[in-house]
Amino acid sequence: xxxxxxxxxxxxxxxxxxxxxxxxxxxxxxxxxxxxxxxxxxxxxxxxxxxxxxxxxxxxxxxxxxxxxxxxxxxxxxxxxxxxxxxxxxxxxxxxxxxxxxxxxxxxxxxxxxxxxxxxxxxxxxxxxxxxxxxxxxxxxxxxxxxxxxxxxxxxxxxxxxxxxxxxxxxxxxxxxxxxxxxxxxxxxxxxxxxxxxxxxxxxxxxxxxxxxxxxxxxxxxxxxxxxxxxxxxxxxxxxxxxxxxxxxxxxxxxxxxxxxxxxxxxxxxxxxxxxxxxxxxxxxxxxxxxxxxxxxxxxxxxxxxxxxxxxxxxxxxxxxxxxxxxxxxxxxxxxxxxxxxxxxxxxxxxxxxxxxxxxxxxxxxxxxxxxxxxxxxxxxxxxxxxxxxxxxxxxxxxxxxxxxxxxxxxxxxxxxxxxxxxxxxxxxxxxxxxxxxxxxxxxxxxxxxxxxxxxxxxxxxxxxxxxxxxxxxxxxxxxxxxxxxxxxxxxxxxxxxxxxxxxxxxxxxxxxxxxxxxxxxxxxxxxxxxxxxxxxxxxxxxxxxxxxxxxxxxxxxxxxxxxxxxxxxxxxxxxxxxxxxxx
Numbered sequence: 001x002x003x004x005x006x007x008x009x010x011x012x013x014x015x016x017x018x019x020x021x022x023x024x025x026x027x028x029x030x031x032x033x034x035x036x037x038x039x040x041x042x043x044x045x046x047x048x049x050x051x052x053x054x055x056x057x058x059x060x061x062x063x064x065x066x067x068x069x070x071x072x073x074x075x076x077x078x079x080x081x082x083x084x085x086x087x088x089x090x091x092x093x094x095x096x097x098x099x100x101x102x103x104x105x106x107x108x109x110x111x112x113x114x115x116x117x118x119x120x121x122x123x124x125x126x127x128x129x130x131x132x133x134x135x136x137x138x139x140x141x142x143x144x145x146x147x148x149x150x151x152x153x154x155x156x157x158x159x160x161x162x163x164x165x166x167x168x169x170x171x172x173x174x175x176x177x178x179x180x181x182x183x184x185x186x187x188x189x190x191x192x193x194x195x196x197x198x199x200x201x202x203x204x205x206x207x208x209x210x211x212x213x214x215x216x217x218x219x220x221x222x223x224x225x226x227x228x229x230x231x232x233x234x235x236x237x238x239x240x241x242x243x244x245x246x247x248x249x250x251x252x253x254x255x256x257x258x259x260x261x262x263x264x265x266x267x268x269x270x271x272x273x274x275x276x277x278x279x280x281x282x283x284x285x286x287x288x289x290x291x292x293x294x295x296x297x298x299x300x301x302x303x304x305x306x307x308x309x310x311x312x313x314x315x316x317x318x319x320x321x322x323x324x325x326x327x328x329x330x331x332x333x334x335x336x337x338x339x340x341x342x343x344x345x346x347x348x349x350x351x352x353x354x355x356x357x358x359x360x361x362x363x364x365x366x367x368x369x370x371x372x373x374x375x376x377x378x379x380x381x382x383x384x385x386x387x388x389x390x391x392x393x394x395x396x397x398x399x400x401x402x403x404x405x406x407x408x409x410x411x412x413x414x415x416x417x418x419x420x421x422x423x424x425x426x427x428x429x430x431x432x433x434x435x436x437x438x439x440x441x442x443x444x445x446x447x448x449x450x451x452x453x454x455x456x457x458x459x460x461x462x463x464x465x466x467x468x469x470x471x472x473x474x475x476x477x478x479x480x481x482x483x484x485x486x487x488x489x490x491x492x493x494x495x496x497x498x499x500x501x502x503x504x505x506x507x508x509x510x511x512x513x514x515x516x517x518x519x520x521x522x523x524x525x526x527x528x529x530x531x532x533x534x535x536x537x538x539x540x541x542x543x544x545x546x547x548x549x550x551x552x553x554x555x556x557x558x559x560x561x562x563x564x565x566x567x568x569x570x571x572x573x574x575x576x577x578x579x580x581x582x583x584x
Contacts, residue, residue, distance in 0.1 A: 004492050005470055005503035007517075012049050014517050024220040026452035027152025029461050033521045035469075042149025042157030049521065052469040053448055054160065058139050060191045060466070061162045061442050064184040068177075070137045070164055075117050077141055081107030083116040086421045098143045110143035115417050115439060118165045123423035126435070129169040132425065133177055137164030139444065151220070153449040154405060162442040167418075167435045169427060174436045178210070178412055181440045185214050185408050188442060192451055193464030194407065197227055200234035201409060210412035215404030216450035223406055226399040228392040237305050239386040240393040243348040245297040248277040248356050250368025253335075258365045262330030264298040267365060271356065275299040279349060279357040281332040283322050286342070287313025291325055293337055295345040295357070295377075300384040310344060310381045326360075333358035333366060334375035347380040405450045406443070413437040455545075461522030462545050470501040473523035477511050477530035487554075488529040491539065494558050495527075519544065 012034035022028035030036045035050030046054055062072065081099070084090035090097075090109075098110040111117065118136060126134060139162045149157050164181070168174040182198065189196045194216045201213035213235060215225055227233040234240070248271070261267050268275045278298030284307075286292055292311050296302055307314050322329055325338055334343055334357060349355070355369045369375060388401030418424070418434035427433050448467075455462040465471060472495055476488035488504060496502045503523060505514045511530075518526050528540040538551040552560060 004496055005501075007503060007505040008507050010049070010503075011047055012521070013047075014520055022152065024151050024154070024453065025456050026154065026220075026449040029452055029456055029520070030152060030449070033461055036153070040157075042146055042155070044153065044156065044158075049469040050448075053451075053463070053467050054444065056467045057192060057444050057447050057451075058160075058162075061139065061188055061444065064188050064191075065137050065162065065164060068135070068180040068184045069133075070135045072138065073136050074138050074140065075111075075114050075121070077111050077143065078108050079111045079114070079117050081109060083120050083421075084109060087116050087119075087417055088420060089116070096144045096146065098145045112142050112144045113161075113439075113441070114138070114163055115165065115413070115437075116421070119417045119421045119423045119435075119437070122167060122435075123418075123421065126167060126425055128425055129427050132167055132169045132435075133173050135164055135166040135177060137162060137440075151222075151449075153445045154220075154222070156445070159446065160444040162444055164440040166438040166440070167425075168438070169425070169436065171436055174412055174414075174438050178410060178438050181410050181438070182212060185410060185440070185442065188447075189214055189216070189407065191466055192447055193455065193466060194447070194450060195454060196407070197225060197233040197402070197404065199225055199227075199239075199404075201238045212410050213406050214408040216407050216447075216454060217402055218405050218450060218453040219403055220453055221403040221405040223404045225402045225404045226386050226388055226390070227402060228395060228397055228399055230392060230395040230397065232392050232394040232399075234386060236386050237303060241300065241303070241346075241348075241382055241384040241386040242391040242393060243297045243300050243346065243384055244276065244391065245279075245299075245348055245352050246274060246277045247352055247354055248273050248367060250354060253366055253368045253370060253374050255359050256365050256367060257363060258331075259363045261363070261365065267356070268298065271367070273356065277356055279333075279352075279355045281334075281358055283317045283325065283327050283332060284311070284314050285317060285321070286311050291338060291341040293332070293334065293341050293343050294383065295334060295343070295349060295355075296384050297346060297348055298356075300346070300387060302383060303385045306381070306383050307344075310379070310383070311342075328358070328360060328362045331358040331360065331362055331364060333360055333369065334377070335366060335369055336360045337375075343376065343378045344383070345377045345380055346383040348384075350377075350380050405446065405453065407447045407450050408440075408442040410440045411438060413439055455522075459516075460520035463522040463524055465524045468501075468522065468524050470503040470523060472500050472525040472527055473503040473505060473518050473521075474527045474529065475505045475511075475514050475518060477514075477528065479506055479508050483534060484529055484531055487534060491527065491529065491554075491557065495561060498558065498562050500561070 014034045015032040018028050019031050035047055036044045039045050100108050142159055142161045146157050166177040196214050196216045198212050199215050201211050224236040258270055261270050264275050264278050264280050267278055275298040280296050280298045282294045282302055284292045356367050359366045388399055390399050392399050415434040424432040424434050452461055474488050474492045476485045478484045492502045492504045524544050526542040533539050537554050540549055541552050542549045
């Protein structure tokens with residue numbers, strides 16, 4: 001028989017009030033429901049109920065990784081600095097990498113990820129193409145020295161992640177592993193009860209050119225997304241941007257006095273035109289310190305990731321640096337730029353023959369500046385942050401916006417790490433070639449927080465059945481008597497014997513306290529046993545997600561629950577759908 005959780009002895013200290021420093025639902029409710037406690041900024045202890053949820057998510061991840069051929073290992077969190085020097089990331093990763101020296105002054109870091117360590121592990125062990133493909137994974141604590149840890153488990157300094165690494169002989173083999181992992185990640189989201197989008201993304205510090213993020217939809221998410229009914233979805237930082245700038249026509253280039261006009265909004269208001277008819281100018285420099293003038297549609301923002309790809313080492317100029325180049329903040333334009341400036345513009349402006357833009361003189365702007373005659377552009381590129389309303393690159397319809405929480409990401413690394421670290425194998429011709437690698441991460445603690453962000457109401461958490469700390473909570477309205485509590489204990493045992501995970505609130509508390517805690521903790525099913533119901537031979541069953549309640553005869557209870565537990569047809573991936581029949 002499955003052990004029954006007893007609230008009278010369970011370490012689950014609930015809170016009546018919202019903690020002062022908890023800004024979002026998951027942080028607030030996980031603290032209030034007695035599932036986590038803050039140890040330090042960005043560091044949390046998981047209490048019994050929270051750890052049960054965490055373990056269930058880990059089990060789902062583990063099952064899906066094993067189903068696509070992953071083999072579980074465990075690597076140390078403490079990693080030698082020399083491996084990171086080999087890959088070149090020791091200096092590149094930045095201050096988020098937690099670094100330390102041991103008593104012998106040997107450098108180490110606390111791993112935020114394990115590409116270096118896994119590559120060092122296999123480079124002397126996998127020697128032939130006959131041993132490939134091979135995918136290894138672990139579920140382990142990771143560390144990141146966040147400058148401002150916030151939002152509870154969503155941006156913490158210590159977190160649990162599943163990271164997998166594949167080693168392939170060919171790009172075709174890597175693509176197959178990548179596709180298998182992507183499907184598995186979708187299943188993991190489904191099984192955890194998450195509404196999500198797989199989106200085009202940037203690889204960031206991990207590297208590689210092909211990557212997809214799995215974003216759980218949530219208004220509190222830090223990532224901005226765009227999506228389309230055709231199925232296209234992207235992170236706004238990584239998505240292809242197709243702006244639609246408009247033309248403000250003029251008979252010829254005219255220089256206008258625009259006193260006090262410094263922003264695009266002020267310029268558009270001064271002229272009585274939409275911001276989409278203006279051109280925004282930004283001044284920067286490349287890695288060699290050369291002036292780079294960048295122009296984008298006035299109603300869009302420059303994408304820092306895209307500009308860095310086009311101009312490696314790009315940095316915006318400070319006010320003092322602009323003055324040194326003879327540029328005027330708020331009045332910069334392509335006509336009359338300093339000699340030697342490299343002019344880069346968003347590709348959408350190529351189709352705009354006349355620009356409304358700064359005149360490179362304080363308090364003056366041009367209308368009707370003609371591309372090709374009044375000024376030229378050295379290079380064109382996709383430079384903007386994609387925004388809702390832009391055209392979908394797949395079907396052309398207007399994109400919609402959303403916010404999301406990144407819960408997982410898949411990468412094609414290619415030979416970035418294997419080549420840098422000398423990890424090779426013998427191919428079919430006997431040549432030593434670097435492994436083609438992929439890496440695949442699931443934020444386990446972030447997934448837990450994302451589930452709560454999507455599944456809560458004003459009373460507390462509404463766990464999907466698949467990851468709930470227990471499936472059913474039996475609530476006797478009185479304890480210590482010879483009627484209600486014995487019957488509640490009997491029902492709890494029978495449900496446990498059917499395979500349910502059962503909690504019983506056997507505390508000597510008022511009914512209102514028990515009901516409030518049951519909703520706060522979020523048991524998917526609540527079964528209330530009271531004297532009045534027992535007199536009629538019934539108990540009350542409540543479905544937490546909908547608040548539906550129904551009186552069910554005691555002699556039919558176990559049969560109904562047994563049917564619902566076995567029934568697999570037409571149910572939600574998160575599992576709670578199978579109990580809707582109880583309320584029909």
